[in-house]
Amino acid sequence: MILIELTKRQETIIDIVKNHGPITGERIAEMLSLTRATLRPDLSILTMAGFVEARPRVGYFYSGKKNADLFGDALARMRVSDYQSVPIVVQETVSVYDAVVTMFMEDVGSLIVLKERFLQGVVSRKDLLKVAIGGGNIHELPVNLAMTRLPNVITISADASLYDGAVLMMRHQVDSLPVTPKRLESGENVEVIGRISKTTITRAFVELGQYHEI
Amino acid sequence: MILIELTKRQETIIDIVKNHGPITGERIAEMLSLTRATLRPDLSILTMAGFVEARPRVGYFYSGKKNADLFGDALARMRVSDYQSVPIVVQETVSVYDAVVTMFMEDVGSLIVLKERFLQGVVSRKDLLKVAIGGGNIHELPVNLAMTRLPNVITISADASLYDGAVLMMRHQVDSLPVTPKRLESGENVEVIGRISKTTITRAFVELGQYHEI
Numbered sequence: 001m002i003l004i005e006l007t008k009r010q011e012t013i014i015d016i017v018k019n020h021g022p023i024t025g026e027r028i029a030e031m032l033s034l035t036r037a038t039l040r041p042d043l044s045i046l047t048m049a050g051f052v053e054a055r056p057r058v059g060y061f062y063s064g065k066k067n068a069d070l071f072g073d074a075l076a077r078m079r080v081s082d083y084q085s086v087p088i089v090v091q092e093t094v095s096v097y098d099a100v101v102t103m104f105m106e107d108v109g110s111l112i113v114l115k116e117r118f119l120q121g122v123v124s125r126k127d128l129l130k131v132a133i134g135g136g137n138i139h140e141l142p143v144n145l146a147m148t149r150l151p152n153v154i155t156i157s158a159d160a161s162l163y164d165g166a167v168l169m170m171r172h173q174v175d176s177l178p179v180t181p182k183r184l185e186s187g188e189n190v191e192v193i194g195r196i197s198k199t200t201i202t203r204a205f206v207e208l209g210q211y212h213e214i
Numbered sequence: 215m216i217l218i219e220l221t222k223r224q225e226t227i228i229d230i231v232k233n234h235g236p237i238t239g240e241r242i243a244e245m246l247s248l249t250r251a252t253l254r255p256d257l258s259i260l261t262m263a264g265f266v267e268a269r270p271r272v273g274y275f276y277s278g279k280k281n282a283d284l285f286g287d288a289l290a291r292m293r294v295s296d297y298q299s300v301p302i303v304v305q306e307t308v309s310v311y312d313a314v315v316t317m318f319m320e321d322v323g324s325l326i327v328l329k330e331r332f333l334q335g336v337v338s339r340k341d342l343l344k345v346a347i348g349g350g351n352i353h354e355l356p357v358n359l360a361m362t363r364l365p366n367v368i369t370i371s372a373d374a375s376l377y378d379g380a381v382l383m384m385r386h387q388v389d390s391l392p393v394t395p396k397r398l399e400s401g402e403n404v405e406v407i408g409r410i411s412k413t414t415i416t417r418a419f420v421e422l423g424q425y426h427e428i
Contacts, residue, residue, distance in 0.1 A: 040254070040255065041254065041255055041258030041259075041262075044255030044258065044259065045255070045258065045259055045262065048255075048259065075419075075422060075423040076423070097347060100343060100347050103343075104340075104344070107387075109339075109340075109389075125323075125339040125340060125343055126318075126323075126339060128343060129314060129317075129339055129342060129343045129346060130318070132343060132346035132347050133311060133314050133346050133352060138347060163419070163420070163423050166416050166419045166420050167420055169416055170413075170416060170417055170420055175323075175412075175413075197412075198389075198411075198412035198413055198415070198416045199384075199389075199412055201412070201415060201416045201419050202380050202383055202384060202412045202415045202416070203384060204419070205289075205377070205380050205415050205418070205419050206377070206380050206381055206384055208289060209289040209290070209377050
């Protein structure tokens with residue numbers, strides 16, 4: 001994928017095609033007082049980018065495809081499975097205190113809570129902080145009293161796009177998502193194979209701008 | 215900005231120019247057994263995108279400009295000042311308990327700690343959780359004993375790019391940055407005019423893919 005800044009002329013051509021299409025290249029050239037040859041590269045670029053479509057013997061017409069759809073195409077290719085990190089898990093019976101210790105030792109912002117090997121819930125720093133200042137005995141309270149539990153846990157499947165993960169985190173106001181092998185059906189026992197978080201998205205955002213050869 | 219997927223032929227042209235440049239359009243056409251006219255749109259696109267440069271009477275040569283540099287150009291245009299949110303602040307003398315309450319009421323992951331109106335430090339959920347399970351009296355301990363304090367606070371100026379903010383958060387492993395009116399000099403009293411966090415970056419990432427007219 002490459003990024004190209006549209007020239008003023010190319011933007012004008014899009015407007016002309018939008019308002020007058022279908023329209024021939026000759027007619028566009030006339031309206032801009034340019035030769036057809038001068039216009040040819042611009043029309044190629046706009047056609048390739050999907051802004052306008054060319055039909056033989058009819059002319060150019062506006063495709064309705066927008067700039068950011070194209071950006072979206074690029075983002076949609078980034079898969080959760082390419083960016084997920086190792087899930088840090090605890091059993092649902094561990095104490096709040098032990099969960100906090102695990103969180104600090106692993107330096108993560110949330111833990112995935114399991115019953116045997118199946119997802120039961122997710123517990124965040126925020127959940128644990130709420131309990132910790134609540135005055136209860138954090139050495140005795142089990143973590144499953146502090147967690148968000150199924151079916152309220154938002155998960156994402158490994159084959160989804162990272163972009164969808166970002167959308168889910170914003171929509172549901174959570175900082176991380178457990179990654180499941182496939183889309184989770186309600187009531188199903190599911191194993192967790194990874195996690196993504198807002199840190200994952202921030203890393204991907206940084207990568208977008210990093211130097212790499214095509 | 216528009217995104218274009220390079221065709222196989224365009225990638226081949228880049229390789230030819232890389233290996234044989236400076237090279238004329240005629241010679242490239244010959245190597246590909248194509249006419250010069252067929253090649254013209256491809257060469258226009260590659261020139262516009264900055265992959266190859268054209269010099270009259272010399273030919274095309276490889277610019278060394280890479281794909282992601284171009285992505286970077288787009289990201290570099292997103293300014294901190296366009297994305298920052300309101301800073302949630304507490305005075306350095308408030309208790310850890312009151313800081314936690316503010317954090318929950320405002321639903322933020324970190325607070326900016328001031329002395330009068332000047333930046334003293336930043337305190338995160340992680341910092342407060344550490345103190346909360348430490349067993350001290352959180353109603354008496356002041357927040358400035360739990361915070362990261364100057365000069366160790368990582369800040370960003372409002373005119374920096376959001377991209378630089380993301381890089382700083384990844385490099386220093388922090389979840390948010392106070393935004394200052396200008397670059398912070400050491401020892402200087404500074405007011406805080408905003409904050410960005412990994413949530414801000416996730417929101418920007420989502421926006422990148424959203425539909426909007428050019």
